[in-house]
Amino acid sequence: MANPDADEQPIPVIASERCTGCKLCVEACPEGALAMQQMIAVVVHPLACTYAGYCERICPQQAISRPFQILWSPGKEQS
Numbered sequence: 001m002a003n004p005d006a007d008e009q010p011i012p013v014i015a016s017e018r019c020t021g022c023k024l025c026v027e028a029c030p031e032g033a034l035a036m037q038q039m040i041a042v043v044v045h046p047l048a049c050t051y052a053g054y055c056e057r058i059c060p061q062q063a064i065s066r067p068f069q070i071l072w073s074p075g076k077e078q079s
């Protein structure tokens with residue numbers, strides 16, 4: 001299932017210099033968001049990414065990370 005909020009959500013970052021081309025992340029992604037290009041993993045379908053993290057967890061080279069933002073919103077003070 002494609003992520004409906006993909007425009008507002010970052011995609012995994014792949015450090016190409018660490019990638020050995022094992023293809024484990026491509027095979028692990030249930031959304032088919034990743035593919036190999038010139039023996040390096042690339043997020044080829046960013047809108048399909050659900051940010052589940054299968055790729056990050058399976059990579060033996062720790063080449064994949066998922067950046068995130070911390071958003072603050074004003075809240076009610078509790079008394």
Ligand code: SF4
Nearest residue numbers: 019020022023025059
């Ligand atoms: S699992 Fe890691 S090392 Fe293997 S292809 Fe993907 S990014 Fe490259």
